[in-house]
Amino acid sequence: MPLYSQCLPTPVGSLTLIANDSHLCAVLWEHDHAARVPLGEWVPTGEHPVLQATAAQLAEYFAGARRRFDLPLAFNGTPFQRQVWAALLAIPFGETRSYRQVAEYIGNPLAVRAVGAANGRNPISIIAPCHRVVGSSGALTGFAGGLGAKQWLLGHECPQGPLFQ
Template sequence: MTFTYRFTDSPVGQLKLIAKGACLAAVLWENDRPDRVLLGAMSEDQGSDILNRAEQQLAEYFAGTRNRFDLALDFHGTDFQKKVWQALLTIPFGQTRSYLEIAVQIGNPAAVRAVGAANGKNPISIVTPCHRVIGSSGALTGFAGGLAAKALLLNLEGWTPQPANRRVAASGSTQASLF
């Protein structure tokens, strides 16, 4: 099965939406590195339902009326990458996690750099919120769409930076950061 694609405009530039069958396989950036996400042969979309739904849900997200995506996803990567990308899907809207927190979540606390590399290869940007992963100091770190796009996405979600020694836990309580 080949991949189909279409382009859509957004506040972070033109995005390339890619489907494989009834699943979303990628959301790529306007100036994405050609080798960042490798998928295979593609043809232009002729009205795919999943790409229609993805385009609509992204428009709602950027309009501030959607905080969760409801799309079938088809990840293309290694087992480790898929594990990291599944962990990204658990980060709540408006919250962030550090690379170490993701490494701990997937059961491999020594894999911080590998988590960062997998995060950088996330094929389904925005929908799989790699923009919600930040440095342990609270600083915005590398992002395929650029740091300005990462800041825009986080601001759109109402995220406010926390002091380096304080983090908001998933329960909403504040705790000292060990990361």
Template sequence: MTYAYKLMDSPVGQLKLVANGERLAAILWQNDKPNRVRLGELIEANDRPVLIDTERQLNEYFAGTRREFDLPLAFQGTEFQKQVWAALLTIPFGQTRSYAEIAVQIGNVNAVRAAGAANGRNPISIVAPCHRVIGASGDLTGFAGGLANKMFLLSLEAGQTSLEAQADRQTDMFAEEGKAKVEAQARPEAQTKPARHAPRRGTQSSLFGT
């Protein structure tokens, strides 16, 4: 099967929009792992209507004028994966869900890890908002597009009035995190006690990526 693609520049890097016929099959990140989303042969097709419409709607989303996407989708995966991806589409703009909540929603409370793994294989990033899934403790956890982009998207949906304001907020959050690490290292107990590498709550989920 041959897929058509179109590249677009965005505030989260260059995105590859992929169509299967007249349906959107994937939105891939600039530094996406080659085997995260398995597709067939790709040919560039900048005039494919569904790809043009996808780029338009994404630009509206980044500009803060679109909260929902209206695109025909073609998910390729197992039935379980499709259940998880369908659950992603139900998460409202500006809200988040945990992996456990996704597992409950699809009717399999014991499938938390499997739900996280499927979330990490989500082929249609942003439109199927895997960035809205976080750890049970509130940790952002892993993300195929990178944690900085995940923070960007969540903050944008949290009510930023402009992309510039969002970029400033993102920079401030990283600066605060770096300051906290420096202060922690400067404490006397940090210098006398051997470092321990116990994972934080939510680290297990970070192995999944999104």
């Protein structure tokens, strides 16, 4: 199955959007690993409806006019990874959660490290807000787009500082 791609300039750098015929599969950072997306040939296009909707919603997000995304998503990963990525979608705009809180949310409180690993392999950055997951002290931790981008995204969502719940 072919995958369709589109590059999108944003305030946090160039993102590559990847979709299959009907769903968004990935939002990749400039120096991201291609292993985050399903195998397949990427066909560059600007005419794909899912990519167009994703670009429009990301533009609204970066302009401060969107807090939630409404896109068809296709997460490619293990059942555990998909469970963690679904938990990311439940973190409200302007709030953060620790890896431990995400592990508790999915009913597996001892899986803190596994949650961290799954969070790090999130293929749909920003849309599935892995940037909202921080260390237990509230400290910023690793991020595929770099800590500067993570800090920018959190500051964009909550200029007075993100809520740590």
